Amino acid sequence: MKARVFIVDDHYMVIEGIRSLLNNEPGIEWVGHAMNAASCLAFLQKSQPDVILMDIGLPDISGIELCREVKTKYPAIHILGLSTFNQKSYISKMLENGASGYLLKNAGRSELLKGIEMAMQNKSFMSHEAALSLRKTGDDNQPVLTHREKEVLQLIASGLTNQEIADRLFIGNTTVETHRKNLLQKFGARNVAALVNLATKNGFIV
Amino acid sequence: MKARVFIVDDHYMVIEGIRSLLNNEPGIEWVGHAMNAASCLAFLQKSQPDVILMDIGLPDISGIELCREVKTKYPAIHILGLSTFNQKSYISKMLENGASGYLLKNAGRSELLKGIEMAMQNKSFMSHEAALSLRKTGDDNQPVLTHREKEVLQLIASGLTNQEIADRLFIGNTTVETHRKNLLQKFGARNVAALVNLATKNGFIV
DNA sequence: AATTTACTCCTGTTTTTACAGGATTTTATA
DNA sequence: TATAAAATCCTGTAAAAACAGGAGTAAATT
Numbered sequence: 001m002k003a004r005v006f007i008v009d010d011h012y013m014v015i016e017g018i019r020s021l022l023n024n025e026p027g028i029e030w031v032g033h034a035m036n037a038a039s040c041l042a043f044l045q046k047s048q049p050d051v052i053l054m055d056i057g058l059p060d061i062s063g064i065e066l067c068r069e070v071k072t073k074y075p076a077i078h079i080l081g082l083s084t085f086n087q088k089s090y091i092s093k094m095l096e097n098g099a100s101g102y103l104l105k106n107a108g109r110s111e112l113l114k115g116i117e118m119a120m121q122n123k124s125f126m127s128h129e130a131a132l133s134l135r136k137t138g139d140d141n142q143p144v145l146t147h148r149e150k151e152v153l154q155l156i157a158s159g160l161t162n163q164e165i166a167d168r169l170f171i172g173n174t175t176v177e178t179h180r181k182n183l184l185q186k187f188g189a190r191n192v193a194a195l196v197n198l199a200t201k202n203g204f205i206v
Numbered sequence: 207m208k209a210r211v212f213i214v215d216d217h218y219m220v221i222e223g224i225r226s227l228l229n230n231e232p233g234i235e236w237v238g239h240a241m242n243a244a245s246c247l248a249f250l251q252k253s254q255p256d257v258i259l260m261d262i263g264l265p266d267i268s269g270i271e272l273c274r275e276v277k278t279k280y281p282a283i284h285i286l287g288l289s290t291f292n293q294k295s296y297i298s299k300m301l302e303n304g305a306s307g308y309l310l311k312n313a314g315r316s317e318l319l320k321g322i323e324m325a326m327q328n329k330s331f332m333s334h335e336a337a338l339s340l341r342k343t344g345d346d347n348q349p350v351l352t353h354r355e356k357e358v359l360q361l362i363a364s365g366l367t368n369q370e371i372a373d374r375l376f377i378g379n380t381t382v383e384t385h386r387k388n389l390l391q392k393f394g395a396r397n398v399a400a401l402v403n404l405a406t407k408n409g410f411i412v
Numbered sequence: 413a414a415t416t417t418a419c420t421c422c423t424g425t426t427t428t429t430a431c432a433g434g435a436t437t438t439t440a441t442a
Numbered sequence: 443t444a445t446a447a448a449a450t451c452c453t454g455t456a457a458a459a460a461c462a463g464g465a466g467t468a469a470a471t472t
Contacts, residue, residue: 011311017223105217159400194365196402381450
């Protein structure tokens, strides 16, 4: 039984690279590719592959969202996240949304095949380096923010003062001050400059 | 005369994609690839290609630096920047350092070949979208910072206060204050939070 | 029922920024 | 060698953020 594989990635060269790596593999059938989430979903309405290799940075909606959507509509499809090394923080989000595993874009043929094979068997697979960074970010590195904190963080980064944020969110400015205090503490930042810097690097700020 | 092409990219799938796209092209000879700057430079000591396709996000030093280094040592080599769409701000830096042009990673075969052809003829080439975003960021969007301002900006983002920055750079704290004032003005930011956010998005903060 | 979590609000003090409006001295560069 | 650009330093005021150390409420979880 051949594994029917589909790719979603907005970089043509990556698609071409994967196609080339999977070319002439007896166990793999290439069923197509999409360069954005919308055309991926359109494809799935007509035909469902066994495995989707899915990039995170898509032009319309993020791979993380797309992953959830696809798994909801088509639970049988196995999804392997596909991304670059410095997107640590997204790995766990992808897995939370139902991905079977994670491949780095500098993975070679054997890793790629292994990932697809494992996904087909309903087992999870992860690039070695991805697994490492997941462990690294697991405990201490990545702070866990509440919804409100994320909101406040976003507004801080956009340059609003506490009072302005308070007005915007219909809360007191002392409350904003508290959120700010907690954000600084959670990130281990000395001030808002370091906070915004760290938060941006960890993907909290859009 | 065949164009001898070399690739530097840390993503195996991209390398494989380009290899596949250039495969069986009569005018192209694939001479090898490197996955980091160091092994690229090592390769060049033995053999010089005509064209290097060079990624920006390399693990050791950035493609921007590598570009300058290669052009200094081997001025005859033509370099084509290679990157993803959302790295606008690096395009012009790459060109400043001697690159002949710029290709986006979602470029197709024809664009790739055109780029190599133009580079061989000592003409500059740019992906359509890359050219657009270069124009967009050209005038108003991207502020021009002095060396000292970049230094101060970096230290601000890392969370130091004016006084600490002053001590670090052996200047008065009022001087730091002036630099900060100019940075805010140049970026059109209301405060340091917005400043760090904008500066990060535009690639000023490492 | 007790506990935790998230969210809210408070007072007061100190530190740091932001803003206004200057000036002087190097250092490139035309 | 003018001229411009960059970097330095200054005073004073107002605004905002950082710090310390709290507390109350509502909702979810154990």
